[in-house]
Amino acid sequence: MDDLDVQDDSRKFKRESAEFRREALILATLNLIAVMGVRGATVREIAARANVTQGLIRHYFSSKEELVQAAYEHHMNTLTDQTAASSGMGNAVSRLTNFVDASLRPPIVDPSAVALWASFLNKVQHDPKMQRIHQQTYNYFRDHLEKLIVAALQETGRSVAASEATQLAIACNAVIDGLWLEGGALPDAFSEGQLAQIGLNSVSAIVGIPLTKEVEQP
Amino acid sequence: MDDLDVQDDSRKFKRESAEFRREALILATLNLIAVMGVRGATVREIAARANVTQGLIRHYFSSKEELVQAAYEHHMNTLTDQTAASSGMGNAVSRLTNFVDASLRPPIVDPSAVALWASFLNKVQHDPKMQRIHQQTYNYFRDHLEKLIVAALQETGRSVAASEATQLAIACNAVIDGLWLEGGALPDAFSEGQLAQIGLNSVSAIVGIPLTKEVEQP
DNA sequence: CTCGCAATTATGCAAGTGTATAATAACTTC
DNA sequence: GAAGTTATTATACACTTGCATAATTGCGAG
Incomplete structure (x- = not known):
């Protein structure tokens, strides 16, 4: 029997558009920087807040520097x-x-x-x-x-x-x-x-x- | 034959007054924070700029937090x-x-x-x-x-x-x-x-x- | 349906972080 | 001038950091 919604999917992750992911990462970054400062906004926490793993950041931005910019x-x-x-x-x-x-x-x-x-x-x-x-x-x-x-x-x-x-x-x-x-x-x-x-x-x-x-x- | 001044002393370090050291540490901290931010001003660099080793910071301040304050x-x-x-x-x-x-x-x-x-x-x-x-x-x-x-x-x-x-x-x-x-x-x-x-x-x-x-x- | 690509995760690493503790040596006091 | 105090150094540790690389897996093309 299925769940009532798609919440608990058997898929381990979903492929999103590049635009969606970039925006999510940027917003997560801004949220964290506002609280912790640039240096306190670590790639791990940014990834967590954007609901991805940290490796994905490097897939969309060549470095943390570029993400911050x-x-x-x-x-x-x-x-x-x-x-x-x-x-x-x-x-x-x-x-x-x-x-x-x-x-x-x-x-x-x-x-x-x-x-x-x-x-x-x-x-x-x-x-x-x-x-x-x-x-x-x-x-x-x-x-x-x-x-x-x-x-x-x-x-x-x-x-x-x-x-x-x-x-x-x-x-x-x-x-x-x-x-x-x-x-x-x-x-x-x-x-x-x-x-x-x-x-x-x-x-x-x-x-x-x-x-x-x-x-x-x- | 001695040197002309006291520059090259055989002493490994000099004991300074607490006031002197505290001020030196605070000024070094301010200099670094201005350039690197609070998180970028590491205890090691602060100590280096104040011409002491990092252990001394803990002798005058119970934590980096206190030094920053x-x-x-x-x-x-x-x-x-x-x-x-x-x-x-x-x-x-x-x-x-x-x-x-x-x-x-x-x-x-x-x-x-x-x-x-x-x-x-x-x-x-x-x-x-x-x-x-x-x-x-x-x-x-x-x-x-x-x-x-x-x-x-x-x-x-x-x-x-x-x-x-x-x-x-x-x-x-x-x-x-x-x-x-x-x-x-x-x-x-x-x-x-x-x-x-x-x-x-x-x-x-x-x-x-x-x-x-x-x-x-x- | 399955094959291939690329989006995503998983794992690992070397360098840097604050802090704790032990060892040393400069200065004071008698 | 010897002994004790403590400012200072030296070393170590557990943890975090950014980044690199390999292993998966969703998903569209044929």
């Missing part, structure tokens, strides 16, 4: 995709508002995300390939912010020199990064929405445009 | 001491100015310092003792900043509610942290003094007080 790229892409998605529509001021707001709420603000970022920093500072990914992400984020700022200023009838716009973007980026960091490092130190509120106030002050997020159900 | 405490104390020293004199506005300025220049802004901070973050999030040290440092820094802000506002004839002052301190702290982070993570992305300048502009905007650092040789 892939995981870093994945993490950064996830972060940027999530934030960029929040500033898609509306006028320039509200796009900027939404961008700042989304950057300072879950899932962007998250202890694991900050822990991951911190764990990777060592590698970033020494491995050129990691450095490239880092630069790329940072520039993408800051350029996006700069465009939003310029558009918002233009919309409110002001205009700024390019160099000044960059300075503003750096400053706003720093506030966001700093709040993001503190929200992730000290999760219980801030109430819900507090970081976003402080972020909006600060960006408003720096750029000189009042940014207010409408509260739902007025 | 001591190193973290040392690092954080160094950072806070260095910044606090910069806001000792002058009127309230210039004390605030100097504090922000000093926080965004070497030796506070420094790739190694940021790398260290990042390396410790994992441990901070999981080890209660490390967490205590972290909270303590963060609160100390932020309270200091808040006092400076309140004093500066008072000096310019304004006053704020306590809760609002805290919000301002959080925001300014975030700008400083964010700029500190980026300056350390991307050392070549900013010119000398640029971070400090942006920081002063941002804090000025947030708090609503113009802060200007006098340039020497006017």
Whole structure:
């Protein structure tokens, strides 16, 4: 008599697509790095968490180094995709508002995300390939912010020199990064929405445009 | 015939004071953690860098864990001491100015310092003792900043509610942290003094007080 | 159905890890 | 200057690490 489902198959393992396995390994790696750091995420534990044996890692990645790089790229892409998605529509001021707001709420603000970022920093500072990914992400984020700022200023009838716009973007980026960091490092130190509120106030002050997020159900 | 100095002593080692050895071990630990991360800083390499053999570590610290905690405490104390020293004199506005300025220049802004901070973050999030040290440092820094802000506002004839002052301190702290982070993570992305300048502009905007650092040789 | 390929597991190894214990030798004290 | 204390070194051990290689086995092609 069979079991009710396919859970207990007589097969010793299942052949999955390369994409599936790579993603599973990368996610397992990220989970472990967030808790244990890069060096603490051992190939054995990564394999266990991805429900495979350790030998399989070498089948998809030529070394642990390569797996870590892939995981870093994945993490950064996830972060940027999530934030960029929040500033898609509306006028320039509200796009900027939404961008700042989304950057300072879950899932962007998250202890694991900050822990991951911190764990990777060592590698970033020494491995050129990691450095490239880092630069790329940072520039993408800051350029996006700069465009939003310029558009918002233009919309409110002001205009700024390019160099000044960059300075503003750096400053706003720093506030966001700093709040993001503190929200992730000290999760219980801030109430819900507090970081976003402080972020909006600060960006408003720096750029000189009042940014207010409408509260739902007025 | 003797050598000219005591360099090549026949003694196999020298007995140093406990303080000397503890400090040497802690500094060696910090150096290594900045480059390799906590897990990469092995007891053997730490000992080698402190010019002792590895057994001695266990003589001064009951475990590597304890050494790492001591190193973290040392690092954080160094950072806070260095910044606090910069806001000792002058009127309230210039004390605030100097504090922000000093926080965004070497030796506070420094790739190694940021790398260290990042390396410790994992441990901070999981080890209660490390967490205590972290909270303590963060609160100390932020309270200091808040006092400076309140004093500066008072000096310019304004006053704020306590809760609002805290919000301002959080925001300014975030700008400083964010700029500190980026300056350390991307050392070549900013010119000398640029971070400090942006920081002063941002804090000025947030708090609503113009802060200007006098340039020497006017 | 079975054959062959490659995805997956199983096993092994050399180097590195923290820690424990024993042996040595530098300095203090009388 | 001899003896005792203890800072320091030397050695050993059990365990983990990443990686390599061989042995399986699922699964599609013919």
